[in-house]
Amino acid sequence: MAGAPTDRIPVLTILLPVLGVAIWFLIGKVGLEVLALVPAVALLGNVVAAVHHAEVVALRVGEPFGTLVLALSVTVIETGLIISMMLGAEPNPALLRDSIHAVVMLVLHGLAGLCIVVAAVRQREAEFRVEGANALLAVLLPMSVLVLVLPNHLVTVPGPFYSTRQLAFVSAACLGLYVAFLFIQTNWHRVYFLPVGEAETLAHDRPSGRITIASLGLLLVALLSVVLLAKSLAPALEGGVQAAGAPAAIVGVIIAAIVLLPETAAAVRAAARNRLQASINLSLGSGVASIGLTVPAVALVASWIGRPLELGITEGATVLMTLGFIVAVITYGTGRTNLLSGIVHLVLLATYIFTVFVP
DSSP states (O other): OOTSSSOOOOOHHHHHHHHHHHHHHHHSSSOOGGHHHHHHHHHHHHHHHHHHHHHHHHHHHTTTTTHHHHHHHHHHHHHHHHHHHSSSSSSTTTHHHHHHHHHHHIIIIIIIIHHHHHHHHOOOOSSHHHHHHHHHHHHHHHHHHHHGGOOOGGGSSSSBOOHHHHHHHHHHHHHHHHHHHHHIIITTTTGGSTTTSSOOOOOOOOOOOOHHHHHHHHHHHHHHHHHHHHHHHHHHHHHHHHHHHHHHHHHHHHHHHHHHHHHHHHHHHHHHTTTTHHHHHHHHHHHHHHHIIHHHHHHHHHHHTTHHHHHHHHHHHHHHHHHHHHHHHHTTSSSSOOOOHHHHHHHHHHHHHHHHHHO
């Protein structure tokens, strides 16, 4: 996160959030047409702007709070994207499942695998803290099973659905796990999540209080802009998927890819600086935050508007996700990793993407 300037706020990151809100007011919802490029470009620009402002705040508060700020910001974007599309004319009851499943597989294999490869190319063997990685996996694994697997095996409601009480319990359980994880990460065992060899946060030029407050305000505007622009683009995205004959699940993958784009840049940058632990915090931490916060928020909205949530994944997807967690436990079990581990994770990511198109 050292890439963000600390003595000024780039003009573009000031203009983009305001411009995004203005575009939403002027254009509104757009279908599959050339005009959709305008809010699409503005949305991507606001994602980058939001990450920049989150990084400025992160530099002020230090690690592991820095990666936490970025993870929370990205989770707000994801939640806003899903809810805005849920409120559309043709809601997809499986959208939450598809996006959460995609986030889990992308962070577990895509983002983590890419960071391991980058770190291994530069260092041959990259080090991280086993305690921190295991803590993240210990929370991500049960969350994933509760949300994506368990609905298929309960009998109160047929199909991959939870009853109202079951969904409320699972949402509370995921939120409780996330709160417990935050307490461990930021309080009792903070050292578990610091890069190897760092007893305290790396010394960076800290932004002033004025810059930090301004970035925090612009961060909120940028997040609002992303949510509004996503709502504007929802018809175009759904129309594009239908026109291409792609499976509906690809919408969830696209949402996950959009929200993880800034995390990917920050995590890869950290891996290139031999700070693989920071990369792991960003990647796996995004998965934990995504389930721990997005699922309760979306479940609350779905209950309020009376729309069911299709959560359970298929048997084939369950097998692949189980294999992914087994490989992750092996990868993060020693405190060292190398190029082969990264390649294995990337192959599993390719397998997941392939099975989305060819189930």
